Amino acid sequence: xxxxxxxxxxxxxxxxxxxxxxxxxxxxxxxxxxxxxxxxxxxxxxxxxxxxxxxxxxxxxxxxxxxxxxxxxxxxxxxxxxxxxxxxxxxxxxxxxxxxxxxxxxxxxxxxxxxxxxxxxxxxxxxxxxxxxxxxxxxxxxxxxxxxxxxxxxxxxxxxxxxxxxxxxxxxxxxxxxxxxxxxxxxxxxxxxxxxxxxxxxxxxxxxxxxxxxxxxxxxxxxxxxxxxxxxxxxxxxxxxxxxxxxxxxxxxxxxxxxxxxxxxxxxxxx
Amino acid sequence: xxxxxxxxxxxxxxxxxxxxxxxxxxxxxxxxxxxxxxxxxxxxxxxxxxxxxxxxxxxxxxxxxxxxxxxxxxxxxxxxxxxxxxxxxxxxxxxxxxxxxxxxxxxxxxxxxxxxxxxxxxxxxxxxxxxxxxxxxxxxxxxxxxxxxxxxxxxxxxxxxxxxxxxxxxxxxxxxxxxxxxxxxxxxxxxxxxxxxxxxxxxxxxxxxxxxxxxxxxxxxxxxxxxxxxxxxxxxxxxxxxxxxxxxxxxxxxxxxxxxxxxxxxxxxxxxxxxxxxxxxxxxxx
Numbered sequence: 001x002x003x004x005x006x007x008x009x010x011x012x013x014x015x016x017x018x019x020x021x022x023x024x025x026x027x028x029x030x031x032x033x034x035x036x037x038x039x040x041x042x043x044x045x046x047x048x049x050x051x052x053x054x055x056x057x058x059x060x061x062x063x064x065x066x067x068x069x070x071x072x073x074x075x076x077x078x079x080x081x082x083x084x085x086x087x088x089x090x091x092x093x094x095x096x097x098x099x100x101x102x103x104x105x106x107x108x109x110x111x112x113x114x115x116x117x118x119x120x121x122x123x124x125x126x127x128x129x130x131x132x133x134x135x136x137x138x139x140x141x142x143x144x145x146x147x148x149x150x151x152x153x154x155x156x157x158x159x160x161x162x163x164x165x166x167x168x169x170x171x172x173x174x175x176x177x178x179x180x181x182x183x184x185x186x187x188x189x190x191x192x193x194x195x196x197x198x199x200x201x202x203x204x205x206x207x208x209x210x211x212x213x214x215x216x217x218x219x220x221x222x223x224x225x226x227x228x229x230x231x232x233x234x235x236x237x238x239x240x241x242x243x244x245x246x247x248x249x250x251x252x253x254x255x256x257x258x259x260x261x262x263x264x265x266x267x268x269x270x271x
Numbered sequence: 272x273x274x275x276x277x278x279x280x281x282x283x284x285x286x287x288x289x290x291x292x293x294x295x296x297x298x299x300x301x302x303x304x305x306x307x308x309x310x311x312x313x314x315x316x317x318x319x320x321x322x323x324x325x326x327x328x329x330x331x332x333x334x335x336x337x338x339x340x341x342x343x344x345x346x347x348x349x350x351x352x353x354x355x356x357x358x359x360x361x362x363x364x365x366x367x368x369x370x371x372x373x374x375x376x377x378x379x380x381x382x383x384x385x386x387x388x389x390x391x392x393x394x395x396x397x398x399x400x401x402x403x404x405x406x407x408x409x410x411x412x413x414x415x416x417x418x419x420x421x422x423x424x425x426x427x428x429x430x431x432x433x434x435x436x437x438x439x440x441x442x443x444x445x446x447x448x449x450x451x452x453x454x455x456x457x458x459x460x461x462x463x464x465x466x467x468x469x470x471x472x473x474x475x476x477x478x479x480x481x482x483x484x485x486x487x488x489x490x491x492x493x494x495x496x497x498x499x500x501x502x503x504x505x506x507x508x509x510x511x512x513x514x515x516x517x518x519x520x521x522x523x524x525x526x527x528x529x530x531x532x533x534x535x536x537x538x539x540x541x542x543x544x545x546x547x548x549x550x551x552x553x554x555x556x557x
Contacts, residue, residue: 181362182452183362183367184359186389197377
């Protein structure tokens with residue numbers, strides 16, 4: 001008990017002595033583990049390269065300026081592809097994530113013992129595989145190009161969107177649903193009138209948030225041949241065309257800033 | 272104990288509960304065999320301490336809560352045995368009004384009122400908000416009746432508590448019900464608004480020959496407006512009679528030991544206050 005009596009006076013402490021020692025012991029173990037890992041990493045590192053890194057970085061940095069702005073004319077189409085991959089991929093994900101979310105939410109699933117675990121499995125498997133790996137798989141299945149990238153983004157986004165959406169469905173106000181049921185509404189009408197209006201803000205927020213993430217992810221999909229501006233980045237890196245790499249990085253930065261601005265605006269408008 | 276009123280509570284009563292039992296999965300018995308007869312057009316108040324089973328009883332009648340056993344006859348049909356389609360049709364005849372209004376907050380007042388028509392309209396028509404013109408006309412008429420005609424395009428979450436409850440009443444009435452199930456309609460409202468809402472509900476019931484079961488905590492308010500009071504304690508009916516019959520002894524039986532004389536005095540005060548209030552409203556309306 002944190003409160004003890006010392007010489008007739010009640011003394012209060014935040015924790016009992018045993019608990020305090022346990023916390024100190026936890027810190028001790030944590031610190032020891034950190035030092036051990038540090039040693040391990042240090043032994044496996046070629047320190048010569050690390051000491052040499054600033055010189056190399058300076059060298060590459062020197063070659064990267066000035067950017068070769070003339071290269072821009074070859075970037076417009078890949079940039080457009082990138083935006084399309086992100087947008088269509090997000091749209092694809094919505095179509096698949098919405099039903100999965102309703103099947104996964106405890107209060108809307110038709111069967112908590114049979115269907116809910118399947119929906120959760122879909123969510124977990126989609127989330128656990130990075131979109132680059134999805135793209136690698138899809139490039140070998142359906143060939144390189146924008147389609148592979150779009151589907152990769154779509155598959156990766158299902159889990160993210162379905163998870164956030166089903167959590168929103170589980171948090172709705174049950175009384176509003178009860179009131180709609182009490183009018184004699186059918187199951188689908190209860191969904192359309194009692195549930196959908198309540199999750200609309202969450203749905204819109206999740207969609208723009210994921211679109212914003214997908215813009216960033218689709219800029220690198222070209223590295224594995226799945227279309228978009230990453231293809232140009234890969235090509236330029238291969239021939240050590242550093243001034244072109246600079247232009248591409250600036251374009252990616254500008255795109256990401258733009259998408260964040262859009263998604264912030266949209267989310268602000270909804271809330 | 273049961274006193275028939277005006278000879279109306281006969282076997283041809285509209286709602287007839289017989290041996291209604293609700294046992295929750297935890298083993299708690301919320302209702303222990305309730306018998307109740309509600310004739311057409313009668314407004315009755317259901318009083319009792321928290322946990323007496325008032326809310327459960329009301330929710331069993333439209334099967335938002337599934338009763339464990341017993342019979343519930345609504346116009347010659349046993350609600351307990353109905354399948355999904357039959358239950359939907361039966362629910363259309365029972366309008367429900369809730370303690371915290373239970374409006375769909377992000378929909379407009381008009382959409383909330385029209386949602387009372389969902390039992391009559393197919394999915395796609397309701398999805399695209401293409402309700403029958405007669406229903407829309409009725410919705411406008413009801414909004415006017417409850418004094419909210421200029422608010423039809425506001426979102427429900429922009430309204431005050433009293434206004435929201437009026438929308439809730441309109442939503443229940445557009446179902447064209449025979450029976451209103453009213454769950455603590457005034458518990459979230461201030462005393463003046465509470466009276467106005469109770470008066471509105473009772474007036475509407477009289478206008479339309481509607482029966483109503485009103486769960487209510489405020490005994491004085493119940494006595495002021497209804498013709499019959501049913502006291503529930505631990506899932507059993509312990510009083511069924513007129514408002515005047517609520518003596519301190521009866522209140523003790525329903526709620527337990529307390530100095531009820533003070534409440535009786537307060538009631539008298541409140542009744543006088545209500546009289547004054549009505550006068551004020553009448554003046555304000557002129």
